[in-house]
Amino acid sequence: MTGSFEAQKNIEMSTRLPMQSDAHRLHQSEMDLDFRAIYELEADFVCRNLRRLGVPDADVEDKLQEVFVIAHRRFADYVDRSYGPRAWLFQIALRVAADARRHRRRHPEDADGGAAAALETIAPDQTGALSRRERLARLDRALASIPLEKRAVxxxxxxxxxxxxxxxxxxxxxxxTVYFRLHSARTELDRALKRI
Structure with missing residues (x-):
């Protein structure tokens, strides 16, 4: 009697397992679709904020990929959807930018601090674009002088x-804390812009 009970139990288990794995695959494909939609909607947001958080333009593409690899790995744990994905992605981008900044400090690539890479030849008729580029570079330098937690705010x-x-x-x-950091960051940005 126990032998037939064991056989029946094995048959039940074998029939349940494929159904569970099919459900898991279905759930995984739904998650992949949701994640792809988030990527398509928020990749530009992440890119521009990585740059603003101090990631050099040459590294933004790699760091964008790093942010979304981390996000994909943790996507099943992403539960607070009431605020949307931007808050969650910004948290990841903030950590990735901070790690990149630490790495650059420990392993500098340019002996001149990147001054040679910033030199470019620009045609004379592009003075408007040059002026805009100079203002953005000035803002980037000023932002870079503000501590990361204040800059993020x-x-x-x-x-x-x-x-x-x-x-x-x-x-x-x-x-x-947000208002304190914002006030402090505005003051520091103003001072930095006057210095530059």
Whole structure:
């Protein structure tokens, strides 16, 4: 009697396993579709914020890929969809940018600090583009002088237009901390722009 019970149990288990794996594959394909949609909608957001967080233009593409590899790996754990994916992706981008910054400090590539790479020949009729490029470079240098935690608040509030409550949620800090960092970052940015 126990032998037939064991055989029946084995048959039940063998019939259940394919159904579970099919459901898992279906769930995985739904997750992949959701993730692909997030990538297509938010890749530009991540790119521009990696740049603003101090990632050099030459490395932005690689760091974008790194952000989305991490996001894909952790996608099943992404539960707070009430704020949308931007807050979650910005958190990942912030960590990737901080890691890249630490790596560049420990392993500098350009002995001159990149000054030679910044020199370019520009045709005389492109003075408007040159002026805009110089202003953006000046802003980038000023932003780079602000500590990353303050810079993140400044970028999210002033450039991305997020509310203080959303920023507090994204960065995991209080709203008062957001306002303090924002005020401090604005002051430091103003000083840095005057210096440059």
């Amino acid at each position: 400044l970028i999210l509030y002033e450039i991305e237009g997020q509310s203080a409550a959303d920023i507090a949620h994204t960065l995991g800090v209080s709203v008062n």
